[in-house]
Amino acid sequence: MNGKNQLSLEQQFRLQVLSEQIQNLSQEEAQEYLLEMFRQMMVKDNLFKHLIKHA
Numbered sequence: 001m002n003g004k005n006q007l008s009l010e011q012q013f014r015l016q017v018l019s020e021q022i023q024n025l026s027q028e029e030a031q032e033y034l035l036e037m038f039r040q041m042m043v044k045d046n047l048f049k050h051l052i053k054h055a
Contacts, residue, residue: 007015025033 022030022033
């Protein structure tokens with residue numbers, strides 16, 4: 001990894017695979033997917049906050 005804001009090679013690959021997978025989603029499917037991704041990011045943030053608070 002080159003820096004803090006850079007993606008690893010594995011992450012770049014996963015992003016490319018995801019990009020190909022979402023090409024054929026309907027607008028409704030894309031909106032549901034986006035909403036679920038955002039929900040998961042918030043859960044991840046809460047987990048990090050909890051871990052830091054109790055470290």
